[in-house]
Amino acid sequence: MRQTILVLAILLAGCGGNASADRETPPERPPLVVPDDAILPVERRIEAISFLGDTLSEIPMADPVRAQREQQFEEARLRWVADPGNLDNIIWAGRRAAYLGRYQEAILIFGLGLKQYPDDPRLYRHRGHRYITTRQLDSAVVDLERAAELIEEQPDQVEPDGLPNVQNIPLSTLHSNIWYHLGLARYLQGDYQHAFQAYQRGVAGSTNRDMEVAARYWLYLTLVRLGRTDEARAVADVVEPDWSLIENTSYLRLLLLYRGTIPVDSLLPATVTGTVGSATLGYGVAQWYLAQGRYAEAQRMLKDVLATGQWPAFGYIAAEADVAREGGMVVGQ
Secondary structure: OHHHHHHHHHHHHHOOOOOOOOOOOOOOOOOOOOOOOOOOOOOOOEEEEOOOOOEEEOOOOOHHHHHHHHHHHHHHHHHHHHOOOOHHHHHHHHHHHHHOOOHHHHHHHHHHHHHHOOOOHHHHHHHHHHHHHOOOHHHHHHHHHHHHHHHOOOOOOEOOOOOOOOOOOOOOEHHHHHHHHHHHHHHHHOOHHHHHHHHHHHHHOOOOHHHHHHHHHHHHHHHHHOOOHHHHHHHHHOOOOOOOOOOOHHHHHHHHHHOOOOOHHHOHHHHHOOOHHHHHHHHHHHHHHHHOOOHHHHHHHHHHHHHOOOOOOHHHHHHHHHHHHHOOOOOOO
16 A cells, blocks of 8 residues: 555656645655766756766657657556556556656656566566666666566567657567667676677568668677677678668668668768667767778767767667777676
8 A cells, every 4th residue: 555655656756646645755866976077958858977977868759759759658647646556557658758868767767667577577678778768778787687587488479669650660679779788788887798699689680671670780799799790791782772661760870881882971971960770870870980991080980979969879888888899987887
């Protein structure tokens, strides 16, 4: 009963609702250290501290997009209020909070769900994803490895999309997402051997070209970091320009760059748009420059990625980790 009351209190406070004063006060967000010289608008919450020591707060959204996502979160929150023990309600409340850029709140919601469902791999998968977003890599690995344990010998399942693609066709599965995000967390840590193992599973478990291309892209980069360039080339050589994709065309174009099918100049205009896509392409092009021994251009491209401001994007996080590691900082929590 106490847990139900606590969950309801958190839910009612989640969007600045009018919870009465005699309700239990929800727990504070995990403390984050903000440098004294950080100047941020008071309405912008600090969601993470970057690998470079910078404060990261909610990224701007177009008003119609924010309005839609706030409405979707409110609907998800109310469903959770009405039935706080429903696992799907918990998952969607957390996912909808994350789509608003409220990653710490999403982590809290998934954690509350795990108190009720400690052996559900979906909760670990989603919380692990948001631990990556908030640069808590050690916690991400713990969650995603636990998720991987829980899905062994279990049938795969399609994950419904929270932000549908243009064809409204869900592409990812629970298993492929767990291996994909576990591989990414390990890659960001610089643990390339374990990243390789995760991405191998991700490629093998892909059920469509989109997921296969995404896993192959990171597997290629991981093998290059391991010095296994012949194997990396074999990973890229599989892809073809005529593969029909819905979402992951940036990863396909980068793999075609790596196999020598398209020139780097064909990608450069798209690396300066300041979008999530430009962060993805920019990081991939930086890795190509690095492999070519063009170190100054690689460094410049990494800085261009960080200038996009798209800090939740995986390409941005990877660029940030590379820059931090080169500067001698510890990448992780």
